[in-house]
Amino acid sequence: MKKKKVLIVGGAGFIGSHINKMLDDAGYSTIVLDNLSTGNRKSVVRGTFVEGDLNDTKLLDKIFKTYHIDAVMHFAAFIDVGESVHHPLKYYQNNVANTLNLLSAMHRHNVNIFIFSSTAAIFGIPQENTIREDHPKHPINPYGSSKLMVEEMLTSFDAAYGIKFSALRYFNAAGGDPDGEIQNFKKKETNLIPIVLRNLMQNNQPITINGTDYPTPDGTCIRDYIHIYDLGLAHIKAMEQLMEGQNSTYYNLGNGKGFSVKEVIQCASEVVNITPKIILGERRAGDPPFLLADSEKAYKELNWKPQYPELKTIIEHAFRALHHPPSFKGCKTAMDEMDIK
Secondary structure: OOOOEEEEEOOOOHHHHHHHHHHHHOOOEEEEEEOOOOOOHHHOOOOEEEEOOOOOHHHHHHHHHHHOOOEEEEOOOOOOHHHHHHOHHHHHHHHHHHHHHHHHHHHHOOOOEEEEEEEHHHHOOOOOOEEOOOOOOOOOOHHHHHHHHHHHHHHHHHHHHOOEEEEEEEOEEEOOOOOOOOOOOOOOOOOHHHHHHHHHHOOOOOEEEEOOOOOOOOOOOEEOEEEHHHHHHHHHHHHHHHHOOOOOEEEEEOOOOOEEHHHHHHHHHHHHOOOOOEEEEOOOOOOOOEEEEOOHHHHHHHOOOOOOOOHHHHHHHHHHHHHOOOOOOOOEEOOOOOOOO
């Protein structure tokens, strides 16, 4: 049977690179498109790699013509909330306009399955401790707004052109490749677990806790950390659901339980075996005490459940990806295959 081909846009980044490997292991043929602005070529350990940008519509047409894509997964967004506030043009151009380029190319080439990496930032300040799919959506920064705009575009493209989508909203992607094959090459971290690990590993730099007077058991914020492998499983299941003819939908993906900032720091210090230096800082504006996903819909409709829910396992896998770089095997590039110079 001919392998189905999946185009992974942003497949050299943290999430895309892991899902690229998982898709290959599951029997799919993968083509990775990435401009390497934040991703790393060494993270693409399977499939065919194409270096390029979503603003290059000619390149997109060439990819779709050459590979006869069956489905698209999209991870090529900028994700730094603070940066989005200071540079909204950058975020709307890449996250919205470039995604429109991708959807337009799909429409031109009759590709009708789209998996979108969305975010909990579309909800804004949570009105409940755990967030369901129907929670009100009031993003408070350009990053969240850009992702919500894409979700709205997807609804329109489904109604007008029949492009079926699944928008997967998650909170803090964490962990690392359980097999130890993919290393974390990120130059800048935005999530707590890798920030803590890097600080501990780099001469035990101080770790700042922003707020210790929240109405939580230990006074620090509680967040939802989901293992990258579990995210990968959900993406593949969501794609296969659409391939079987199901309607477009949305899923909030979480671990099923949250962990406080102090719990993360304590567990990381035990894994690395270093006593951390702590700075107690003020609360950050807009930080709610709890931010957790209600994933019941994904449990029921996708038959999905996290395989790595324990905080220690998540941190151990994240530490190994940072601390034990594997040898780089790489994958083939597509420049000759598509006659790209």
